[in-house]
């Protein structure tokens with residue numbers, strides 16, 4: 001470790017040995033992750049803005065839970081989640097990925113119909129069945145909200161409530177204006193690699209001076225901080241936060257300069273205006289209270305990255321499909337623009353961020369086949385890659401391999 005490091009030393013429970021490659025290529029580990037982690041943990045599946053009003057809904061493929069889910073806002077305003085499975089003969093009830101203001105759901109196969117609360121409403125030729133309709137609603141999945149984020153838990157009886165599961169991290173982010181942000185862009189992509197490679201790529205800033213030299217030159221490092229060392233790393237029991245450094249002297253491109261001038265939206269330049277109450281941040285945001293803070297990545301175990309910054313938030317999820325394939329999805333949120341200049345700046349924000357994200361994703365499919373070569377057994381990690389160790393350790397414990 002370098003002389004300026006020291007985050008890892010604050011957490012003696014963290015194993016500092018090289019990190020084995022095996023969990024990234026092992027079908028056995030993948031099955032354990034499925035059964036012991038993803039089918040038991042609280043999983044972020046969307047945001048309240050997708051199910052704001054009664055009849056708003058979205059569906060999602062959840063290969064790692066062996067199911068597809070339907071999340072819907074009921075007539076009573078409550079958000080519920082169901083397996084998207086018709087109780088007649090198992091067809092998918094909703095074939096749409098999302099919708100607004102619907103009255104209920106009708107299965108296309110034989111037209112059984114369900115209410116927004118999942119109850120079975122009726123079926124054609126009902127007199128020809130002997131059954132109890134009250135027992136044949138859609139199978140409900142535990143669902144709860146935290147700061148406008150929709151979580152589900154596939155367990156029959158979750159071990160923790162969502163609030164207990166999020167613990168200190170959830171409490172430390174209370175008071176941030178989460179609800180002020182609206183979605184402006186989404187990317188979803190299937191990648192031929194293990195899901196952890198993708199999450200790892202967003203779990204450190206060590207790659208910034210190399211991989212992001214074109215998209216963000218001088219944004220995350222400076223003479224004072226040549227390697228872009230993180231501002232803070234805080235490990236909780238199962239979650240953790242890393243906070244990135246922003247160079248206060250960076251020279252933005254001409255387009256980015258206009259963005260900064262006209263918009264409170266995404267910028268990596270520290271800008272501590274009080275417009276969004278950011279001078280009164282809760283303890284979980286910019287936890288080291290640094291003047292050179294760019295953004296935080298709150299890593300919510302097992303597969304959700306929730307970014308907080310000055311003027312934007314970002315939700316990223318990494319969904320395992322098989323040991324060597326996954327789906328990456330990310331949505332950027334900003335405070336909705338109020339002027340034409342802010343609207344144009346928003347587009348610049350999107351372009352700026354996507355440039356960076358596409359670079360981040362560029363490495364993962366090049367890495368996965370190399371892990372099968374036998375030429376690398378373990379990853380060598382620096383103090384700046386502590387988040388990767390935390391994730392690996394919490395996962396190993398959860399699957400009984402620690």
Ligand code: FES
Pocket residue numbers: 086087088089090091107108109110111112
């Ligand atoms: S399977 Fe849905 S109505 Fe028959």
Ligand SMILES: [Fe+2]
Pocket residue numbers: 201202207208212356360
């Ligand atoms: Fe990156």
